[in-house]
Amino acid sequence: MILIVAEHADGKLAKATLEMVTAARGTGREGPITILVLGQNVAGVASEAAAVADQVLVADSASLAQYSAETWAAAVAQIAQEGEAHTVITPGSRSGREYAPRVAVKLDAPYLEDVISLSSSGAGLQAQRYTYLARVTETVEAQGAVTVISAKPGSFAPAAPAAAAGEQYDVDLDLPQSRVTITGKSMEKSSRVALSEADVIVTGGRGVGNAENFSKFVEPLADNLGAGVGATRAVVDAGWRPYAEQVGQTGKTVQPKAYIALGVSGAVQHLSGMGKSKFIVAINKDAEAPIFKVADYGIVGDVNEIVPALIEASKR
Amino acid sequence: MKILTLIRQVPDAEARVRLSGNTIDLDGTTVVMDGMDEYGVEEALRLRESGAGVDEIIALAVGPKRNEDALRTALAMGADRAVHVETDERLDAVSLSKVVAELAKTENAELILVGGQEADWDSQALGAATAERLGWPQLTWTNELKLEGDKLTGRHDVDEGNESFEATLPAVVTTQQGLNEPRYPTLPNIMKAKKKELRKDDLASYDAASKVKFIGAEIQTRARMNKIIDGKDPQAAAAQLIDLLRNEAKVIK
Ligand SMILES: Cc1cc2nc3c(=O)[nH]c(=O)nc-3n(C[C@H](O)[C@H](O)[C@H](O)COP(=O)(O)OP(=O)(O)OC[C@H]3O[C@@H](n4cnc5c(N)ncnc54)[C@H](O)[C@@H]3O)c2cc1C
Numbered sequence: 001m002i003l004i005v006a007e008h009a010d011g012k013l014a015k016a017t018l019e020m021v022t023a024a025r026g027t028g029r030e031g032p033i034t035i036l037v038l039g040q041n042v043a044g045v046a047s048e049a050a051a052v053a054d055q056v057l058v059a060d061s062a063s064l065a066q067y068s069a070e071t072w073a074a075a076v077a078q079i080a081q082e083g084e085a086h087t088v089i090t091p092g093s094r095s096g097r098e099y100a101p102r103v104a105v106k107l108d109a110p111y112l113e114d115v116i117s118l119s120s121s122g123a124g125l126q127a128q129r130y131t132y133l134a135r136v137t138e139t140v141e142a143q144g145a146v147t148v149i150s151a152k153p154g155s156f157a158p159a160a161p162a163a164a165a166g167e168q169y170d171v172d173l174d175l176p177q178s179r180v181t182i183t184g185k186s187m188e189k190s191s192r193v194a195l196s197e198a199d200v201i202v203t204g205g206r207g208v209g210n211a212e213n214f215s216k217f218v219e220p221l222a223d224n225l226g227a228g229v230g231a232t233r234a235v236v237d238a239g240w241r242p243y244a245e246q247v248g249q250t251g252k253t254v255q256p257k258a259y260i261a262l263g264v265s266g267a268v269q270h271l272s273g274m275g276k277s278k279f280i281v282a283i284n285k286d287a288e289a290p291i292f293k294v295a296d297y298g299i300v301g302d303v304n305e306i307v308p309a310l311i312e313a314s315k316r
Numbered sequence: 317m318k319i320l321t322l323i324r325q326v327p328d329a330e331a332r333v334r335l336s337g338n339t340i341d342l343d344g345t346t347v348v349m350d351g352m353d354e355y356g357v358e359e360a361l362r363l364r365e366s367g368a369g370v371d372e373i374i375a376l377a378v379g380p381k382r383n384e385d386a387l388r389t390a391l392a393m394g395a396d397r398a399v400h401v402e403t404d405e406r407l408d409a410v411s412l413s414k415v416v417a418e419l420a421k422t423e424n425a426e427l428i429l430v431g432g433q434e435a436d437w438d439s440q441a442l443g444a445a446t447a448e449r450l451g452w453p454q455l456t457w458t459n460e461l462k463l464e465g466d467k468l469t470g471r472h473d474v475d476e477g478n479e480s481f482e483a484t485l486p487a488v489v490t491t492q493q494g495l496n497e498p499r500y501p502t503l504p505n506i507m508k509a510k511k512k513e514l515r516k517d518d519l520a521s522y523d524a525a526s527k528v529k530f531i532g533a534e535i536q537t538r539a540r541m542n543k544i545i546d547g548k549d550p551q552a553a554a555a556q557l558i559d560l561l562r563n564e565a566k567v568i569k
Binding site: 009067069070073093094095097098099100101102104105106109110111112113114126129130131132133134135136137138139140141142143144178179180181182183184185186187188199200225226233237242243244249250257258267268269272276278279280281283285287292293294295296297298299300301302305306308309310312313314 | 326329330333340408409410413432433436437438440441444445447456469473475478479481482483484487492493494527529531532533534540542544545546547548551553554555557558560561565567568
């Protein structure tokens with residue numbers, strides 16, 4: 001079987017899960033597509049998952065209320081072994097890329113990380129992935145009875161529902177206690193469209209000037225365009241925006257239809273997170289800024305003048 | 317308590333990445349210690365300076381001969397000695413973790429510091445895979461760390477936001493921006509580093525064959541349209557851009 005580990009938050013199945021189903025179908029490998037749902041109070045998530053899978057395994061327990069790499073890895077490896085999975089797919093989110101390597105070690109399997117495409121190749125699987133700060137596309141091949149994969153968010157189209165909903169089964173797992181204790185949490189939820197799901201992203205860089213200007217014109221422009229708000233590391237370091245909005249090597253990787261960069265210089269570490277966007281728009285007062293080299297559209301000008309004009313123009 | 321800090325050597329961020337045939341060619345490219353790993357070396361030094369009972373800081377690199385430079389930089393920053401498993405073989409992160417875990421065992425290390433996402437293979441797997449091989453807990457994307465006795469406390473980033481944590485050694489910690497500001501090696505320390513031990517080790521003794529075969533690499537530079545508008549008249553420029561996004565790119569309504 002092909003085992004997919006569901007990604008979900010706030011009782012809802014994440015788009016990443018539907019993307020993994022497409023990735024799984026694309027491998028051309030045999031066996032039922034099985035989604036494993038780990039968590040507490042996940043009945044709703046499980047029935048959403050059933051719409052796209054052949055079967056859904058549900059581990060609903062208090063010991064899974066808090067995500068932990070050790071627990072998740074143990075759960076996934078256990079199900080993969082019992083179900084004789086030949087392919088295990090996890091999301092390419094921070095958590096997915098944190099437990100997937102542990103699963104690979106447990107199963108003594110090759111691990112294809114953060115893949116953007118998958119295809120079968122005789123005995124194994126071939127995958128493409130980005131390397132060197134996303135400047136290079138590499139092709140790798142995993143051979144062996146079992147392969148563990150994490151799928152890069154936004155790289156596969158979300159799967160449409162299958163003809164018939166899959167059966168749901170409850171599973172009991174023998175889980176280790178996580179040796180990491182979480183003593184506090186700060187969730188940086190913004191009320192706006194999540195960056196991983198947004199079709200349009202408006203990102204502000206240091207050129208925006210200060211935190212007030214984000215509320216004064218970055219947010220209103222994003223609202224007019226139904227867009228998510230992103231930020232560069234410089235902006236996050238300055239405390240103008242929360243880390244959850246950072247795009248780049250150490251922030252989020254995004255691939256929207258349009259990425260609008262306001263006062264962003266275009267450093268490689270930033271490009272590595274957004275360089276694969278379909279259309280890149282740059283607004284910068286320095287015509288020599290590196291961001292213009294990767295831009296489809298751009299305006300050489302001061303964000304203080306251009307953005308208010310864009311807000312006006314985008315109203316109509 | 318000993319700390320093992322892992323070093324990868326990667327092209328300088330501003331350096332051009334070149335291909336030769338279908339593999340990346342680093343000959344003649346400026347290579348440096350990965351910035352993410354630099355945070356690890358710095359953090360090990362700071363833990364020692366904070367009085368956390370750190371007996372030794374060992375820098376480890378697995379890779380070609382040129383990695384010596386990155387190890388010397390770690391020694392010049394303040395690491396006590398270095399181990400270089402010299403090889404031109406390409407190991408994937410999960411296979412490499414075998415070498416790291418073995419070394420941690422023979423060296424009796426109790427804390428391993430690894431970069432959160434290395435800038436050469438864009439992978440986050442090394443820390444997690446090493447932790448699993450050792451049966452240790454892991455803390456990834458750490459941006460605050462304290463060590464008292466064998467108790468680690470700190471903060472790290474998760475999918476949406478961040479968490480504070482507590483864990484007991486041994487553990488693997490992956491580093492990232494915000495954890496610290498790495499120091500520059502001073503000239504006297506660079507001189508001293510030349511005398512520190514840099515032990516060579518042989519990959520063959522680790523039984524760490526790669527499970528992932530490298531097939532090829534491509535540099536894809538997607539052609540961009542590069543329609544740049546002069547913003548001297550902000551209203552006209554904005555109207556033109558919105559029109560392009562709506563009617564040419566069709567990405568907004
Ligand atoms: C290990 C590591 C990881 C990193 N990870 C990330 C990451 O994940 N994400 C990230 O973004 N960066 C990351 N960086 C940092 C990156 O190298 C850059 O420093 C950062 O992206 C710069 O942000 P910026 O473009 O906002 O600021 P700057 O480089 O300061 O650029 C500001 C730009 O705004 C323009 N400008 C100024 N005023 C105006 C105005 N009034 N109107 C129009 N334009 C104006 C300027 O011409 C300039 O081009 C990382 C660095 C390292 C070493």
